Amino acid sequence: MSVRPYAGKSGGTAEINGLRPRWDKAFFMHKGRKRGKMTELLYQNDASLREFSATVSEVVENNGVVLDRTAFYPGGGGQPADLGVLVAGDESWQVTKVKRVNGQPVHYLDRRPPEAGTAVSGHIDWQRRYQLMRTHTAMHILCGVIWRDYGASVTGGNMDPLKGRMDFEFETMHQDLVAAIEQAVNHEVEAARPVVVNILPREEAFQIPDLIRTKINLLPEDIAEVRTVELVGLDLQADGGTHVRNTSEVGPIRITDYKSKGKINKRIYLELNE
Ligand SMILES: [Zn+2]
Numbered sequence: 001m002s003v004r005p006y007a008g009k010s011g012g013t014a015e016i017n018g019l020r021p022r023w024d025k026a027f028f029m030h031k032g033r034k035r036g037k038m039t040e041l042l043y044q045n046d047a048s049l050r051e052f053s054a055t056v057s058e059v060v061e062n063n064g065v066v067l068d069r070t071a072f073y074p075g076g077g078g079q080p081a082d083l084g085v086l087v088a089g090d091e092s093w094q095v096t097k098v099k100r101v102n103g104q105p106v107h108y109l110d111r112r113p114p115e116a117g118t119a120v121s122g123h124i125d126w127q128r129r130y131q132l133m134r135t136h137t138a139m140h141i142l143c144g145v146i147w148r149d150y151g152a153s154v155t156g157g158n159m160d161p162l163k164g165r166m167d168f169e170f171e172t173m174h175q176d177l178v179a180a181i182e183q184a185v186n187h188e189v190e191a192a193r194p195v196v197v198n199i200l201p202r203e204e205a206f207q208i209p210d211l212i213r214t215k216i217n218l219l220p221e222d223i224a225e226v227r228t229v230e231l232v233g234l235d236l237q238a239d240g241g242t243h244v245r246n247t248s249e250v251g252p253i254r255i256t257d258y259k260s261k262g263k264i265n266k267r268i269y270l271e272l273n274e
Helices: 126-150 177-190 209-213
Strands: 051-060 064-067 084-088 091-101 104-109 119-124 153-160 163-169 195-201 225-231 235-238 253-260 265-272
Touching: 126 153, 126 163, 126 177, 126 225, 126 235, 126 253, 126 265, 177 253
Parallel strands: none
Antiparallel strands: 051 064, 051 119, 064 104, 084 091, 084 119, 091 104, 153 163, 163 265, 195 225, 225 235, 253 265
């Protein structure tokens, strides 16, 4: 497997592959006293979940609600948060923003939320989310290919639906390589590689050389389990985001541009078809 070594620059944080700017506790499962109070993150085990039922566990400021379980991705690692709708009985609320507050996903609604204890159903804006899952997976393909073919590591990245950009320590990048990179990433789409998610006990994750190189040792001590995402044969990351199940779902990838951000740092842009 080809996982680029840690190459982040911001002191003290562990940038794995640019898809995740820092170790975020909410990406991992907690054991011990906090368990049971924390929101169950349904998207971590099943990224294909579009609807779910839940109970409001807390109402917070600015029309925010915490749920006992959620399929809404709260954002992180370069992947924007989900949007959608919350329904209780014959009332519905737009979910206008989701973000983590004290590690818990808070769903911000368009008006006064239902009270704590209310049974609700959540409905993800699926078109947008699925586009983000394809884009996120395309970014793994790009960083896997760039590392495998050029030995260049990722330092950052960001995405919108169907558009992404990634920064690499890639001194030899130049215009002539764009076509070769585009061909190589599309080859990995056509190779239809399975995308496998695992949740490993901390000790087990610590024994995977690829993950050790990505500074897993910076993982906070109360994190008991690590979620990994593998494009089988191409890329392995500790990662909390949502991805498609097979690289073939990404569809054709266009490398639309690249920019020099200095002698060594290069930014590469990609786009997908609708
Ligand atoms: Zn990812």
